Amino acid sequence: MTTSTLSRPEGRTRSYAAYGRPLWRRVLLTRESAVIALLVVVLVWSNLNVVGFDGPLTLYFLFLDIAPILLIALPMTLVIITGEIDLSVASVVGLSSVLVGVLHHDAGLSIPAAAVIALVVGAVCGAFNGFLVSYVGLPSLAVTIGTLALYRGIAVGLLGTTAVTDFPQKWTDLAQQRIGTSSYPVVLIPFVVLAVLFALLLHFSPFGRGVFEIGLNNEAAHFTGVNVERTKFWLFVMTGAVSALAGVYYTLRYGSARGDNATGMELQVIAAVLLGGVSIFGGRGALHGVVAGVVLIGALSSAMRLESITVNKINIVIGVLLVLSVISTSFLAWVSALASARTNRALRPGRRRPSAMPQGKESR
Amino acid sequence: MKFPQRRLAALASVTLVATMGLSACGNNDTSSNGGSSGSGGGKTTVTFLPKNLGNPYFDTSDAGGKKAVDEFGGTYAEVGPDTATPDAQVPFINTAAQQGVKALVISADDPKAICNAIGTAQSAGTKIVTFDSDTSPSCRDLFINQATSEGIAKTEVDQVAKQIGDTGEIAILSAAANATNQNAWIDLMKKDLAADHPNIKLVDVVYGNDDDQTSFDKTAALLQAHPNLKGIISPTTVGIAAAARYLSTSQHQGKVALTGLGTPNQMREYVKDGTVTSFALWNPEDLGYLAAYAAKALVDGDITGKTGDKFKAGKLGSFTVGDGATVLLGDPFVFDKSNIDQFKF
Numbered sequence: 001m002t003t004s005t006l007s008r009p010e011g012r013t014r015s016y017a018a019y020g021r022p023l024w025r026r027v028l029l030t031r032e033s034a035v036i037a038l039l040v041v042v043l044v045w046s047n048l049n050v051v052g053f054d055g056p057l058t059l060y061f062l063f064l065d066i067a068p069i070l071l072i073a074l075p076m077t078l079v080i081i082t083g084e085i086d087l088s089v090a091s092v093v094g095l096s097s098v099l100v101g102v103l104h105h106d107a108g109l110s111i112p113a114a115a116v117i118a119l120v121v122g123a124v125c126g127a128f129n130g131f132l133v134s135y136v137g138l139p140s141l142a143v144t145i146g147t148l149a150l151y152r153g154i155a156v157g158l159l160g161t162t163a164v165t166d167f168p169q170k171w172t173d174l175a176q177q178r179i180g181t182s183s184y185p186v187v188l189i190p191f192v193v194l195a196v197l198f199a200l201l202l203h204f205s206p207f208g209r210g211v212f213e214i215g216l217n218n219e220a221a222h223f224t225g226v227n228v229e230r231t232k233f234w235l236f237v238m239t240g241a242v243s244a245l246a247g248v249y250y251t252l253r254y255g256s257a258r259g260d261n262a263t264g265m266e267l268q269v270i271a272a273v274l275l276g277g278v279s280i281f282g283g284r285g286a287l288h289g290v291v292a293g294v295v296l297i298g299a300l301s302s303a304m305r306l307e308s309i310t311v312n313k314i315n316i317v318i319g320v321l322l323v324l325s326v327i328s329t330s331f332l333a334w335v336s337a338l339a340s341a342r343t344n345r346a347l348r349p350g351r352r353r354p355s356a357m358p359q360g361k362e363s364r
Numbered sequence: 365m366k367f368p369q370r371r372l373a374a375l376a377s378v379t380l381v382a383t384m385g386l387s388a389c390g391n392n393d394t395s396s397n398g399g400s401s402g403s404g405g406g407k408t409t410v411t412f413l414p415k416n417l418g419n420p421y422f423d424t425s426d427a428g429g430k431k432a433v434d435e436f437g438g439t440y441a442e443v444g445p446d447t448a449t450p451d452a453q454v455p456f457i458n459t460a461a462q463q464g465v466k467a468l469v470i471s472a473d474d475p476k477a478i479c480n481a482i483g484t485a486q487s488a489g490t491k492i493v494t495f496d497s498d499t500s501p502s503c504r505d506l507f508i509n510q511a512t513s514e515g516i517a518k519t520e521v522d523q524v525a526k527q528i529g530d531t532g533e534i535a536i537l538s539a540a541a542n543a544t545n546q547n548a549w550i551d552l553m554k555k556d557l558a559a560d561h562p563n564i565k566l567v568d569v570v571y572g573n574d575d576d577q578t579s580f581d582k583t584a585a586l587l588q589a590h591p592n593l594k595g596i597i598s599p600t601t602v603g604i605a606a607a608a609r610y611l612s613t614s615q616h617q618g619k620v621a622l623t624g625l626g627t628p629n630q631m632r633e634y635v636k637d638g639t640v641t642s643f644a645l646w647n648p649e650d651l652g653y654l655a656a657y658a659a660k661a662l663v664d665g666d667i668t669g670k671t672g673d674k675f676k677a678g679k680l681g682s683f684t685v686g687d688g689a690t691v692l693l694g695d696p697f698v699f700d701k702s703n704i705d706q707f708k709f
Contacts, residue, residue: 051463052462052463052464053462055462057458057461057462057484057488058462061455061458061459061461061462064458065454065455065458163474163476163477165475165476165477172480176480250451253480254450254451254454254474254477254478254480255476255477255479255480256450256474256476256477258450258474258477260449261451262451263447263449264447301455302455302459305443305455305456305459306459306462306463308441308443310417310443311417311443311444311445311446312417312446315446
C-alpha cells in the first residue's frame, strides 16, 4: 500500500514478480482475515450451542447496541492509522446527547434542528482537537485526555444530574425501527453509507494514501507532498462530527439525554479498532477488519450474556482477546517472514528480491 | 502496483462478511421460536437485574430473591453491569428477552432510558417487576416499594422519642437543602411531632449536603449552638454516619441520641460502642424476597397489577397491590445491637 504510484512505462515487463507472497497468503495471513475468521467461528458456534442466540432478537439487539461503536470506529480507524488517537469521542457523544436534550426541551427546537446543531458542535469539538494536535503540534494523547474531561464537564454542567426524557415517540421509535421485517435496525443504513464513504476515502483515494504514509513516517509523508497538518485536522473534525451523530442516535435510542451518557465508550471503540487489526503505532489497518472487530466484541458479549456469564468474566475474555490479537500481529509477521524467506531461498538462492521490501512495513 | 489486488481482497472480505451476516439472519427467523420458548421450560425463571453488581446492598436483596425463588422451585439468575448506568443495563434486559425468562426483577438506573428495552421484553412475554428504584409507572408491571414517606418519617420520630423519653430538644441533620426525599420526610416529621409528641421541640434543621466532612462539621456546630440538645435525626446515610463519627469521639457520646436512615456496615461500630441505639432502613433481603414472590404471582396469573390484587409471599405473609401497581414492603426495619450482625450491606 505504500509502494509508489508512479505509472510504469507501457509495454515494458518487469523482471521480477509483482508480489513477494502468493495471493492466498496475502489475503488469508492478515489480521483482518484472522478477525473475520474468528467472528465466523463465534457466530457459528453460538448459533449451534448458545440457547437463544439463534432467536430473532439477537442480531437486532446486537446491532442496536454496537451501532454507536460501529459509527465512531470508522473515523477512529483513520485517526489511529495516522498514529494519533482521539480519547474524547465518548465525551462528544455525551455532549451531543445533552445538546439534543436541552435544545429540544428548553429551546423547543425540533429533533432534526437540534441534531444538526449537535453535529456542528461535534465538528467544532473535533476541530479544536485537530487544531491543537496538527497546528499547535501537541501530542494527541494529552490533548484528547484534556478534552475528554472538558467536553464531559460541559455536558454534565449543561444538564446537571437531571435527564431530559420527553422526546417525541416518532423519533425514539425511528431509532429502534427495523429495516422492513428483518433483524437489522434502520441505524445500519447511515452506518453502511458512512462505512462505504470512509472505505473509499481510506482505501481508494489519495487522501487515504496520505493517511497511511503519515502513520508510517510523518516526515517522509510531508516530503512526498502529503499535507500532514490538514489531513490530521480534518480527521479529527470527522471524528467529532461522527461522534456527535452517534450521540444523537444514542439519545433517541434510550430516549434519555444525560450528561453521563456513553461514559467509557472511547475505550470500547479503541479496543474494537485495535482488535480489527489497526496498528496503534499507525501505518496499517483496514476498515473491514475494524467492522469485524466491533461485531466480534458485540457477538461475544451477547453470546456470553445469554449463557449468564457475569460481566466481569466477559470483560476478562475480551481483554485477553485484545492482548492475544496484539501478540498475534508479531506472530503472523514472524510466520510470513519465515515463509517468504524459505520461498526466496528455494527460488533464487543468494539473491534478494526487491518485492520483499514492503513486508517489513506491513508487519508493523 | 500492489493496490488493485489489495483492494479486491478487501472488497471480497467485506462482501463475505455482509453475505454471512445476511444468511445468518435468514436462518434466524425460521428457527427462532424453538430457541426462545424452549429455554423457559416449565419452571418459573426469575432474573434479578440490580443497578450494578458488586454492591453489598444488592447482594443482600438478591440473596433474599434467591431464597424466595428456591422456595417456590423456580430458576434464579442474577445478572448486571459493573457500572450503574442505564445504557449498561439495557443489554441485560435484552438478553432476558432473548432467553425468554418469565420474570425480570429490576432496580432501574434511569426511570425512562430502560423503558424501550422493557417494552420489548414484555412483548416477548417477560413480566417486569421493579424494586428499590422505580421506572416510569407505565413501563413496568409492578413496583415493590421499600417504604413510604409516612412510614419513614414516623419510624424516625418514634425512634428518637423512645430514646430521649419523649421530651426535650431535637435537631435534624439532612442532606442538601433542596433534596426532594429528605424535605418530604422532614415535613411529615414536623406534622408527626406536632400531633403526637408535644413535648419534643425541633430546634434546628441543618444541611450536610450528603458530604461526609460537611455533615461532620454541622454536627459539631449543632451541639455547640444547642447545649440542651437531646437527639439528632439524620434521614440520610451519609449524614448519620458522619454524625455518629463525631459523637463517638466527643463528650456527648451516649448522652445525645442519634437515629435516622443508615446502613448496617456504616453504623455497626457506632451501635456496638453505644453511640447509636438504633437506626432504620428497610430490609433489602425482605425486599428481594417479596419482589421474587410478586414476580411469581404475575407469571402464574394470580395477579395482574390491578389495585386490590392479593398474593402470598412465603414467610412475609400476604400483600395487596396498591395504587399505581405498587406493593409496599411495610414499615422501615429497625436495626439495633441485637440484629445488626445479621446484615452485611
